[in-house]
Amino acid sequence: MSVAMLFAALGVAIVLWFLMVRRLRTKPWIEKGTIDLDDGIAGLDAERVGLWMFLGVVTSLFSLFMIIYMERSGFPDWRPLPDPQILWINTALLILGSLAFQLARNAARHDRLSGVKLNLTAGGALTIAFIAGQVLAWRQLTAAGYFLAANPANTFFYLITALHAVHLLGGLWVWARTTLSVWRGLESLDVTEIAGIRLRVQLCSVYWHFLLLLWLVLFYLLITT
Amino acid sequence: MLMAVVLILLVIGSLIFHFASPWYLTPLASNWELIDTTINITFVVTGIVFVLVNFFMAYCVWKFRHRPNLKAEYDPENTKLEVWLTAITSVGVAAMLAPGLVVWGQFVNVPEDAMDVEAVGQQWHWSFRLPGEDGVLGNSDIRHVSEQNPFGVDPEDPTGQDDVLIARPEVHMAVDQPVNLLLRSKDVLHNFAVPQFRVKMDLVPGMVTYQWFTPTVVGRYDVLCEELCGIAHFAMRARVIVDTQEDYDAWLTEQPTFADTMARPPGDAAAGQAAYAICAACHGPDGQGMQALNSPKLTGQEGWYLRRQIQYFKNGIRGTAEGDTFGATMAPIMAAVPDEQTIDNIVAYIQSLPEEPLEPTVVGDVVAGERLYGTCQACHGADGEGIWALNAPGLAGQTDWYLVRQLQNFRSGIRGSHPGDAYGDQMRMMADIFTDEQAINDLVAYVNTL
Amino acid sequence: MAYVAIADRDHHLHDPQTFITKYIYSQDHKVIAIQYGLTAIFVGLIAMALSVLMRLQLGFPETFSVITPEEYYQYVTLHGMIMVIYLLTALFLGGFGNYLIPLMCGSRDMVFPFMNMLSFWVYLLSVLILLSSFFVPGGPTGAGWTLYPPQAIAPGTPGIGAGIVLMLLSLAVFIVAFTMGGLNYVTTVLQARCKGMTLMRMPLSIWGIFVATILGLLAFPALLVAAIMMLLDQAIGTSFFLPSMLTMGEESVQSGGSPILFQHLFWFFGHPEVYIVALPAFGMVSDVLATHARKNIFGYRMMVWAIVAIGALSFIVWAHHMYVSGMNPYFGFFFATTTLIIAVPTALKVYNWVLTLWKGDLHLTVPMLFAIGFIFTFTHGGLTGLFLGNVTVDLPLSDTYFVVGHFHMVMGVSPVLVLFAAIYHWYPKMTGRMYNEMLGRWHFWLTLLGTYSIYLPMHYLGFLGVPRRYYANGVTDFMPDSVQNANAGITIAALVVAATTLIFVFNMIWSLFRGEKADGNPWGGTTLEWQTPQTPPVHGNWGDKLPEVHRWAYDFSVPGEKQDFIPQTEPPHEGVVAGREHGVHH
Structure with a gap:
């Protein structure tokens, strides 16, 4: 029920936002001639808009998981599993990774190629280390007898961490392509292609910050229940 | 032009259909007149909108149809009109919603004097439990379910001992006594609905749901399952x-309590041997049946099934239908069986007899039969072994010509039409899958291979 | 950093050279649209054939008992799932969304053409996975299109092995395809409109598709979550949705799960799904009506607000599908209220469509006939929705044929009439040829009258109490014999409608080769797609120069003008100050 109220509030907020900000109250039959697009999004890059839309989808996906998780954890047969200490290390790795992406982004803004190279590589490496750490956490839990299907708490833990890792892997694919072209050198590229790389570095950092934030929320949820 | 005429005819036709068609709300038999009132309010409001919108549209289609020199008006919006339309629509919506919410408020609050009745659903069967003299239903859990305790009542719980158990899908209720129907499912989702009572609610495994009503008219009502629960969903019936x-x-005094059912002694095979003498004449001393005398084999069949059929013959539920020549022979003989204990003894004796395989006599297309058996196996088991929990007798190893005859009887309604034969009624509905006599032979030929 | 706007990145458009790159591995939104459309219509015809088999069983159980109960429930399931997801969602968004968004917004293509192509191929994969479930042991799942656990994965239901796994897998793959396509549609609308195309100048088709896509992007994850969890329950024995229960007399291994949790997830997706189908239909029918009535759509702003409001509200009404599900009955008060509130913007849309006809100049072409037919069927279906949305009235009607009649009127017939209207309306643009007028008219009349005679009686069977999802009714104390006559009549009408659909298919194919040649703007349309330099539009849509938009999409029959329409690309006349003009007072 509270979820429904939340969505009600969200819906009302969206409607108001549309009405106020999106200038949906103009009378289009009165205005003639080419007028500038008034919505502030048309000037942005398609990739950036697309990424934010995608983050919306991912938010919806994980919010639903978290709602179900909280709902299900209230049932009597819920047996919380111990929190492997390695998760703290993993969290630190992901924070550092996200930081590295931010540094790469700053370097790209100031056209410092070496900074981009170094930080981009470090960010990816830290992420790979994070995923490896997560796999290690699964192995520790399995070794301790907390199997996937034994209790819903276990299933949720494996499922949510795996889904999060899958999203990181998707990001790593873009990261790998970007890093490769940065290391190959930018001499042979034209202006648009360099702009494209800059954009990708920037979007990678956005995506990593988002996944870090998501992980922090998930981690909080996993250790508190 | 044609479009305008058709629109008007569709509206008028719908109205005529509404008033003239033979299908409308089933006569009410409970206290829920208010539900019918909300339906009528909704009908009036939506009916007016339906007629006005479509007549107006038909008028526009006729009046503004394209002709030379006709030019449309340029008319971007009319705020005043739109505000009025919004306001009127909101009033109409409120007129439907407000009574709806008030009546729903009554539905969710069960009156104090309502009597608890538990309806237990399971795949394709209903049974009922009453709280007994203490007015409290004992705890139940599917962990306790067994052939002797099909309700899963907790044997340790003292409040459960006097619970009245109605293991067959037929329950009685007293007129004008409010009933709080507690709904419990043993397996999947079901839904308890009596169209004449208007209300319905799902049964959800793992929890107890409820609905309440007061039956107001003496009579007999069909209970339907209205939540898809598997392939025999349409045949899951009960009667109130x-x-x-x-x-x-x-009626209530005749129903056994939980303590009664648990205290019932098992059948005595030795005592049953003597009583079996009346059966042996036709079914043979070894219970193998005799085709010449149209008597099927008895051994290898499940005890609960034999018991039920003997009771049916004894009580005139089976063997009384017109056309059931062979059942008619059984009925008077079984009427001579004195009591329940004797029936249990006979059954115990039959079960002690060794089972011998029979020679197949039915010829049919085994492949076609296998496709049809896909339906049967949901209850009778993939190997035709029979499953007590689904009230399904064993088929494998049974007399094949007898199976053919019984399927024919189910199909033609000779068997399963008696109001007391709820399980036969189910088979009658399932026998819809046979398009002709050959299909029955095909199926039985496949059963012979199991 | 300044980046190059996508609309001018012409070097991104690789002109296709060979047959394969032009028609098979094409990144052109129009080719992808047609691939989506043809695939969707193909599975739709399969689903229609399944419904014919079900109707034969229901109408003539003695004569045509060709299917067994398991087959009946399998066909019920597949018919529903295919029609809702693989036909309607795919055709409205993958088909028309793809075709219309770049053309109506004045873009060269979708912003991510490669992802757009991938979206179609992944969709095709999901269709193949779905159809493959007909050929596995046990056959496809027979759990009903709602796939409620426990029965979807418990003995007693057909297809609880490979059938349900393939169904869930296919849905997951479909959701991936939809997300790839949907990100494209939303981003293209937001970001790649041509100069002058403000949000409030967009045709309503684009508004409908745009909001529907957002709904889809936010709602489909719920189905994905439900599908993943049910797959785990089925495959490795977790207990998300399964409580402890008896299966075939034995206690199950799972315990503690909640079947109602699944229903919440399913309908959190399922109700917005209704509007994912309905909103594009609302938008497209508005454009068809305005064009063929030669009149601006009445109350354009109200129409836009209504689309946005319906979209937002659609996320808080889902549990009206669950009034009798055993959820906390107090939820009924909240959801009945929100559900009836959503009726207000929906009713306003109906009024505005009818008011668009008022004082118009109605050309009763085939698309226009379908559009008017839609208003009739949608009014009917919308009004019966008020019965089911109102919690008390739903009590006797829930799970009866009233529900079947209602959702087929509102979600089956109505959107399909719009699809037909849209196909006839844009056929000359897509193919460069006209459809056959006479066949089109036969198609319309038989479809409208046929479907109405199928679904009107169903509502009344529902009042009587005839339950839905019954293989056979058997003998009851409340159904008169006439119920069987009604069922026979409905089956005959269904056969007529099914045959009529074949007329449509024939017309489309025949006209492709023999139809009259159509010019680029046969209806006198104002929107950009009618102003393309070539018909059908070629790769890149606009030739050398992108269009510029100078006015809204509905300048029909403007007073003082010679022509009864002014294309959106037409600049204002001399003497009018660009930017602000009181167009009404000439």
Whole structure:
């Protein structure tokens, strides 16, 4: 029920936002001639808009998981599993990774190629280390007898961490392509292609910050229940 | 032009259909007149909108149809009109919603004097439990379910001992007595619905849901399952019989309590041997049956099934239908069986007899039969072994010509039409899958291979 | 950093050279649209054939008992799932969304053409996975299109092995395809409109598709979550949705799960799904009506607000599908209220469509006939929705044929009439040829009258109490014999409608080769797709120069103008100050 109220509030907020900000109250039959697009999004890059839309989808996906998780954890047969200490290390790795992406982004803004190279590589490496750490956490839990299907708490833990890792892997694919072209050198590229790389570095950092934030929320949820 | 005429005819036709068609709300038999009132309010409001919108549209289609020199008006919006339309629509919506919410408020709050009745659903069967003299239903859990304790009542719980158990899908209720129907499922989702009572609610495994109503008209009502629950969903039926208070009390005293059912002694095979003498003449001393005398094999069949059929013959539920020549022979013989204990003894004796395989006599297309058996196996098991929990007798190893005859009887309604034969009724509905006599032979030929 | 706007990145458009790159591995939104459309219509015809088999069983159980109960429930399931997801969602968004968004917004293509192509191929994969479930042991799942656990994965239901796994897998793959396509549609609308195309100048088709896509992007994850969890329950024995229960007399291994949790997830997706189908239909029918009535759509702003409001509200009404599900009955008060509130913007849309006809100049072409037919069927279906949305009235009607009649009127017939209207309306643009007028008219009349005679009686069977999802009714104390006559009549009408659909298919194919040649703007349309330099539009849509938009999409029959329409690309006349003009007072 509270979820429904939340969505009600969200819906009302969206409607108001549309009405106020999106200038949906103009009378289009009165205005003639080419007028500038008034919505502030048309000037942005398609990739950036697309990424934010995608983050919306991912938010919806994980919010639903978290709602179900909280709902299900209230049932009597819920047996919380111990929190492997390695998760703290993993969290630190992901924070550092996200930081590295931010540094790469700053370097790209100031056209410092070496900074981009170094930080981009470090960010990816830290992420790979994070995923490896997560796999290690699964192995520790399995070794301790907390199997996937034994209790819903276990299933949720494996499922949510795996889904999060899958999203990181998707990001790593873009990261790998970007890093490769940065290391190959930018001499042979034209202006648009360099702009494209800059954009990708920037979007990678956005995506990593988002996944870090998501992980922090998930981690909080996993250790508190 | 044609479009305008058709629109008007569709509206008028719908109205005529509404008033003239033979299908409308089933006559009410409970206290929920208010539900019918909300339906009528909704009908009036939506009916007016339906007629006005479509007549107006038909008028526009006729009046503004394209002609030379006709030019449309340029008319971007009319705020005043739109505000008025919004306001009127909101009033109409409120007129439907407000009574709806008030009546729903009554539905969710069960009155104090309502009597608890538990309806237990399981795949394709209903049974019922009453709280007994202490007015409290004992705890139940599917962990306790067994052939002797199909309700899963907790044997340790003292409040459960006097619970009245109605293991067959037929329950009685007293007229004008509010009933709080507690709904419990043993397996999947089901839904308890009696169209004449208007209300319905799902049964959800793992929890107890409820609905309440007061039956107001003495009579017999079909209970339908209205939540898809598997392939025999459409055949999951029960009956509610609304009695006068005296009839209800008389019925209630005949029903066993949980303690009664648990205390019942097992059948005595040695005592059964003597009583079996009347059976042996036709079914043979070894229970193998004799085709010449149209008597099927008895051995290898499940005990609960034999018991039920003997009871049916004894009580005139089976063997009384027109056309059931062979059943008619059984009925008077079984009527001579004195009591329940004797039936248990006979069954115990039959079960002690060794089972011998039979020679197949039915010829049919085994492949076609296998496709049809896909339906049967949901209850009778993939190997035709029979499953007590689904009230399904074993088929494998049974007399094949007898199976053919019984399927023919189910198909033609000779068997399963008696109001007391709820399980036969189910088979009658399932026998819809046979398009002709050959299909029955195909199926039985496949059963012979199991 | 300044980046190059996508609309001018012409070097991104690789002109296709060979047959394969032009028609098979094409990144052109129009080719992808047609691939989506043809695939969707193909599975739709399969689903229609399944419904014919079900109707034969229901109408003539004695004569045509060709299917067994398991087959009946399998066909019920597949018919529903295919029609809702693989036909309607795919055709409205993958088909028309793809075709219309770049053309109506004045873009060269979708912003991510490669992802757009991938979206179609992944969709095709999901269709193949779905159809493959007909050929596995046990056959496809027979759990009903709602796939409620426990029965979807418990004995007693057909297809609880490979059938349900393939169904869930296919849905997951479909959701991936939809997300790839949907990100494209939303981003293209937000970001790649041509100069002058403000949000409030967009045709309503684009508004409908745009909001529907957002709904889809936010709602489909719920189905994905439900599908993943049910797959785990089925495959490795977790207990998300399964409580402890008896299966075939034995206690199950799972315990503690909640079947109602699944229903919440399913309908959190399922109700917005209704509007994912309905909103594009609302938008497209508005454009068809305005064009063929030669009149601006009445109350354009109200129409836009209504689309946005319906979209937002659609996320808080889902549990009206669950009034009798055993959820906390107090939820009924909240959801009945929100559900009836959503009726207000929906009713306003109906009024505005009818008011668009008022004082118009109605050309009763085939698309226009379908559009008017839609108003009739949608009014009917919308009004019966008020019965089911109102919690008390739903009590007797829930799970009966009233529900079947209602959702087929509102979600089956109505959107399909719009699809037909849209196909006839844009056929000359897509193919460069006209459809056959006479066949089109036969198609319309038989479809409208046929479907109405199928679904009107169903509502009344529902009042009587005839339950839905019954293989056979058997003998009851409340159904008169006439119920069987009604069922026979409905089956005959269904056969007529099914045959009529074949007329449509024939017309489309025949006209492709023999139809009259159509010019680029046969209806006198104002929107950009009618102003393309070539018909059908070629790769890149606009030739050398992108269009510029100078006015809204509905300048029909403007007073003082010679022509009864002014294309959106037409600049204002001399003497009018660009930017602000009181167009009404000439």
